[in-house]
Each structure stands twice: as structure tokens, then as C-alpha cells.
Amino acid sequence: MCLAVPGRIALIHRSDSESDARTTATVDFQGSRVQISLELTPDARVEDWVLVHAGFALQVLDEGEARELWEYLQEADVVREIPVFAENPVREESER
Amino acid sequence: MKTFSGLNSERIDALLASIRSVCEGLAEIRLMEVCGTHTVSIFRSGIRSLLPKNVRLISGPGCPVCVTPSGYLDAACNLAGRSGVTVCTYGDMVRVPGTDGSLADHRAQGGDVRVVYSVRDALRYAMDTPDKEVVFLAIGFETTAPATASAILEARRSDVKNFSVLEGHKLVVPAMRTLLSDPSTALDGFICPGHVSVVIGSAAYKPISREYGKPCVVAGFEPIQILACVERLAMQVREGRADVENVYQVAVKEEGNVVAMQRIEEVFQPAAATWRAMGSFPDSGLKLRQSYQEFDAARRFGLKTDGDYEPPACRCGDVIQGKVEPLECALFGKTCTTTHPIGPCMVSSEGTCAAWFKYGSVAR
Numbered sequence: 138m139c140l141a142v143p144g145r146i147a148l149i150h151r152s153d154s155e156s157d158a159r160t161t162a163t164v165d166f167q168g169s170r171v172q173i174s175l176e177l178t179p180d181a182r183v184e185d186w187v188l189v190h191a192g193f194a195l196q197v198l199d200e201g202e203a204r205e206l207w208e209y210l211q212e213a214d215v216v217r218e219i220p221v222f223a224e225n226p227v228r229e230e231s232e233r
Numbered sequence: 234m235k236t237f238s239g240l241n242s243e244r245i246d247a248l249l250a251s252i253r254s255v256c257e258g259l260a261e262i263r264l265m266e267v268c269g270t271h272t273v274s275i276f277r278s279g280i281r282s283l284l285p286k287n288v289r290l291i292s293g294p295g296c297p298v299c300v301t302p303s304g305y306l307d308a309a310c311n312l313a314g315r316s317g318v319t320v321c322t323y324g325d326m327v328r329v330p331g332t333d334g335s336l337a338d339h340r341a342q343g344g345d346v347r348v349v350y351s352v353r354d355a356l357r358y359a360m361d362t363p364d365k366e367v368v369f370l371a372i373g374f375e376t377t378a379p380a381t382a383s384a385i386l387e388a389r390r391s392d393v394k395n396f397s398v399l400e401g402h403k404l405v406v407p408a409m410r411t412l413l414s415d416p417s418t419a420l421d422g423f424i425c426p427g428h429v430s431v432v433i434g435s436a437a438y439k440p441i442s443r444e445y446g447k448p449c450v451v452a453g454f455e456p457i458q459i460l461a462c463v464e465r466l467a468m469q470v471r472e473g474r475a476d477v478e479n480v481y482q483v484a485v486k487e488e489g490n491v492v493a494m495q496r497i498e499e500v501f502q503p504a505a506a507t508w509r510a511m512g513s514f515p516d517s518g519l520k521l522r523q524s525y526q527e528f529d530a531a532r533r534f535g536l537k538t539d540g541d542y543e544p545p546a547c548r549c550g551d552v553i554q555g556k557v558e559p560l561e562c563a564l565f566g567k568t569c570t571t572t573h574p575i576g577p578c579m580v581s582s583e584g585t586c587a588a589w590f591k592y593g594s595v596a597r
Contacts, residue, residue, distance in 0.1 A: 138297050138325050138373055138583055140270045140454070141428045158386065174353060176383050177493045188431060188484055191323070191373075192351025193380045195490055196431045202483040209455045213277055219350065 141190035142166060142210060142219065143203035146183050149175065164189060167207060169222055241457055248460040249283055255467045256285045262470050263289045263419055264463065265412070265555055267405060268426030269296030269583030270454055276592035278456040280463075288463065291555035292588070294408050294508065295426060297373045298325045298581035299553055302507040304540025305372075305401050306331030311536060312368050312399070313344030318534075319362070321355035322370040323377075324348045329580045332542050352384040352398075359388075359396035368530045371398040375432045378402045378519060379493035382500035385521070385528050397530035400520055401538065403506055405429050406437055407517035411508075413445045418555055422448040422466040424459065427481050434489025435479040446475045453481040500525050507539040509577060510550025549576035552585050559589040566590060 144164035150172075152159050160175045164187065171189075175181050178194040186203035187194035198206075210216050256262065266272055272292045275281060281290055294300050310331055313320045320336065327336045327348060340346040345365075349355050352369050359367035371381040381398055388396045405426060412418050425438055430451045438449035448469035452462035461480040469476060479485055497519070506518025521529050531538055543550065547569070548562040559565045559578070569575040571590050578584035 138269060138323065138377070138581075141376065141431065158383065158390075173351075174380075174383065177379055177490055177496070179492065188428070190376050190428060191380045192353045193383065195376070195379075195428070195493065196484050198484060205455065206453065213274065215273075 140210075140215065140219075141188040141195055142216065143186055143188055143198055143206050144171070145203070146181060146185050146187060149183055162187075162194070164194070166216075166222070244457055245460060248457070248464055252288070252460065252464050252467055253285050255464065255471050256287055259287060259467075259471060261287045261289060262421050262467055263291055264422050264424055264466055265291045265293040265420050266424040266459075267293040267295040267409060268424075268429065269299070269581070270428070271295070271424055271426065271452070271459060272585055272588050273583055274454045274456060275459060276588040278459075279592075280456055280459060284463065288467065290424075290463075291420070292552070292585040293412065293555055294511070294553040295374075295405070296553075296578070296581050296583040296585070297377075297403065298329055299549065299577040299584050300403060300408075300508045300511070301326070301329070301372050301401055301577070302509045302539060302541040303331045303543075304507070305399070305538040306335070307333060307540065308531065308536040308538045309336060309370055309399060310334060310339045310344075312530065312534060313339040313346050314342075315534075317364070318366045318368060319345040319347060319358065320368050320370065321347050321349045321358060323372065325581055325583075326370055326372065328574070329577050330544075330575070352380050356384045356388060356393065356396055359393055360391065363395055365395060367396050368534075369396070369398045370401065372401040374403055374405050374426070374429045375497070376428045378501065379432060379490070379496045382496040385500050385525055386496065388528060389525070397528045397533050398521075399530040399536075399538065400518075402501070402519040403508065404503065404517055404519070405433070406441065407503075407514060408508070409441050410445075411511070411514045411517065412554060413441070413447065415554070420447065420555070421470050422450070424462050424466070425449050425451040427451065427453045427458075427484065430479075430481070430485045430489065432490050432493045434487055435477055435485055436487045437489065438477045442475045442477050448475045449477045451477075451479040451481050451485050453484065507541055509541060509553075510543050510547075511554060513539065544575050547576040549578045549586070552578050559586045562586070566593075
């Protein structure tokens with residue numbers, strides 16, 4: 138339940154300048170794109186890798202670590218247990 | 234083993250060799266993994282069977298579903314049974330039995346129960362359906378609490394009147410304190426959770442190492458991280474030290490996520506909480522601050538959440554405290570299985586009993 142998943146920020150949507158709390162991003166999880174909140178990681182930038190849990194980015198990660206964690210989660214077959222990925226299945230490498 | 238493939242196998246072999254040499258000649262070392270995600274990783278990878286015989290890994294109360302008291306589920310089911318009320322929940326909670334069935338049972342009887350990925354989805358649903366009361370089941374440790382806090386702050390900013398949360402968040406460090414204050418739970422150190430620590434920071438474990446003299450090492454979820462953590466813990470035991478170390482520095486900072494902690498602090502305050510089958514402990518959970526009480530579903534609907542009832546003979550309470558292993562429960566694998574679970578530790582995919590049931594051949 139406390140598992141967070143790494144993804145890469147594709148786009149940042151800053152809806153109003155006064156509230157960082159409403160800043161969201163389209164995050165790419167190896168092909169599956171989900172809109173998440175950047176409220177808790179206000180320094181995150183486009184192309185950064187972030188650790189995402191329950192719709193919120195919790196931490197900016199370096200790319201190597203992010204890929205390693207993603208590979209582990211794929212191998213452990215836990216990604217598809219997270220509802221958002223069950224609805225938008227992650228594409229296999231070969232399809233990309 | 235699949236997870237030990239490729240480049241990592243040399244690192245794994247080196248770590249295992251180091252652990253064997255550090256542990257040689259030591260008395261039994263009992264290490265608790267506090268986090269359910271660690272439990273699953275340990276079982277999946279077969280780590281237990283690779284460690285020296287004198288290293289014991291014990292699963293702790295780190296699955297939020299397993300520690301939620303049945304009174305909370307009864308309140309959630311009560312809400313699901315009311316007309317005009319929608320209950321939004323993380324998927325893990327749906328099958329957990331309360332005194333009178335699970336949320337899944339109530340949904341089958343016509344209750345409006347929706348599984349959401351994020352509390353943000355619950356809030357959006359409330360905004361889209363102003364004629365419904367939308368209640369979000371706020372469970373989880375510090376990883377999920379900032380999300381709940383953020384949604385409440387957004388509900389306040391956007392003046393959403395039909396949104397509330399049934400508060401059930403719990404805090405990890407007070408749970409560790411509780412375990413250590415019980416003399417029947419003999420532990421030599423903690424494998425500290427990875428993603429909870431992203432929020433609270435590795436410094437949060439300093440009181441455990443200082444006051445109780447127990448080593449604490451933060452680890453990620455990959456088997457290699459867990460082995461590196463066991464190595465550090467064993468080293469500390471060997472040297473008679475009790476420090477906080479962090480083998481997951483790529484994600485976990487000493488101070489944690491300061492913004493996330495501020496959100497929690499703004500909306501919640503620590504409060505006594507009931508842990509399923511363990512009892513109530515001071516400051517081990519969160520409650521809404523006075524200024525946010527309008528979002529408290531228990532208050533809005535006049536419900537209590539702290540009652541607790543265990544199915545007869547179910548030993549989940551002892552299992553999550555590391556006092557017994559699942560095999561010592563008379564129900565395990567007989568009347569209680571992953572298809573027909575009786576206790577919460579078998580229902581949750583991160584529950585200790587579910588891990589033993591699924592990967593039993595590598596358990597010891």
C-alpha cells in the first residue's frame with residue numbers, strides 16, 4: 138500500500154500562478170500517462186523522474202534509480218495491481 | 234531466481250557472503266521489517282532461505298489494511314449502506330471483513346462503494362456530484378497522509394461541502410515504540426520502510442535508536458536493498474551499536490519531504506489510535522485539527538471508528554506484532570486462505586499471512 142512508482146514528467150500544467158498546490162503534471166510510466174499532483178514536489182521539472190504514490194509525486198529521483206526500481210516492480214508484477222495501471226495498462230517494451 | 238538475474242547476481246553473492254561472515258558466531262539476530270511491501274519482496278525473492286540460520290526476519294505491523302480496526306470497517310460499511318452517500322476507498326480495503334461483512338458485501342447489496350487510485354479522484358467525484366455525500370476512507374501511513382491533507386486543503390479552497398474523510402491514518406514510529414515497550418517482542422533491529430521514509434525522513438528513527446538502543450536501517454524494496462540493509466543491521470549488532478543508517482539515499486533524505494510533512498501538520502494532529510487486535514496507543518494516529526473538523530466524516534455522520542473485534546481463534550494481532558508466525562494460527566491455510574480470508578493479514582496482498590500462504594515454500 139505504501140508502494141510508490143517511478144515515472145517521468147512529460148508536461149507540467151500550472152493552472153494558476155498563486156497556488157503551487159494546484160500544479161499538476163502528466164507523468165509517463167513507461168507508456169502509461171497519468172495526471173498527478175506536483176504539490177509535494179514543487180521543484181520538479183519537465184523530464185525529471187518522480188516517485189509517485191496515490192496521485193502525488195513524493196520525490197524527484199535520478200534516472201538510474203528510477204529505471205532500476207521500475208524494472209524491479211515490473212518483474213515483481215506489482216504495477217498492474219495499482220488501479221490506475223490496471224485501467225491504463227503499461228505497454229510492453231516491444232510495443233513502443 | 235528471477236529477481237537475482239543479470240548484473241545484480243554478483244552484488245547479491247558478495248552481500249550474502251558478507252552477511253554470513255558478520256553473523257558468524259553471533260546469537261540469534263531478530264530483525265523486523267515494518268513495511269508490508271518489504272514483507273512481500275522478502276517472500277517473493279526467497280531472501281529468508283538465503284540468510285544464515287541465526288538471522289530471523291520477522292514481519293511487523295506495516296500493512297495499513299491489517300492494522301485498521303474492525304470498528305473502522307463497520308463505520309465504512311454503515312456509510313455505504315446509507316442512501317445518498319458514496320464511499321471512495323483504496324482498493325485494498327474492499328474485501329476486509331468487519332463485524333457485519335465487508336465493503337464488497339455492502340456494494341453487492343446496493344451500497345455505493347468506489348475504488349479510487351487517489352484521494353484526488355474522490356474529491357473530483359464530490360465536485361462533480363454535489364447532490365451526493367462523498368466520504369473518502371483515509372487509511373495508510375505517512376506515505377498516504379499528505380495526499381489526504383492536500384485534498385482537505387483543496388476542498389477548503391474550493392468550498393466543497395459534500396466531501397469528508399473517515400480518518401484512519403496511522404504513524405509508523407509510534408508503532409515501533411509500542412512494539413519495543415512490550416517485553417515479549419524481542420527485536421534486535423528494524424528494516425525501516427522505504428516510501429514512508431521518503432516522507433518522514435531517516436532522522437525520524439533517531440529516537441528509536443537512541444532511546445531503545447535498536448539499530449534502524451532504511452531500505453528500498455529491491456532484494457539487493459533489503460540484503461544491504463540486513464548486512465548493516467547485522468554489523469551494528471556485532472559492533473554493539475544502535476545507529477540510524479540509510480541504504481536508500483537515492484530516494485530518502487534525512488529530513489524527508491518537508492512540504493509533505495507541512496501538509497500533514499497543517500491539517501492533522503497526532504491522536505490516540507486503535508490498531509487492530511493490538512489496542513489503542515497514544516499519538517499513534519492522526520486526527521483532524523479543530524479548524525478542519527467540518528471534513529470529519531465520523532463527526533458529520535455520528536459514527537465511532539475505534540471499536541475492535543476479532544474473529545474467534547484468529548491470531549492476526551499476534552502475527553503483526555511478530556509474536557507468532559502464521560503457521561502457529563489454527564485457522565491458517567485451513568479455514569483461512571487467500572480465497573476465503575478470515576483475518577486482515579490474509580485479506581491484504583501485503584499481509585503477512587497472505588505472503589506466507591502464497592510463498593510458503595520459501596518461508597521458515
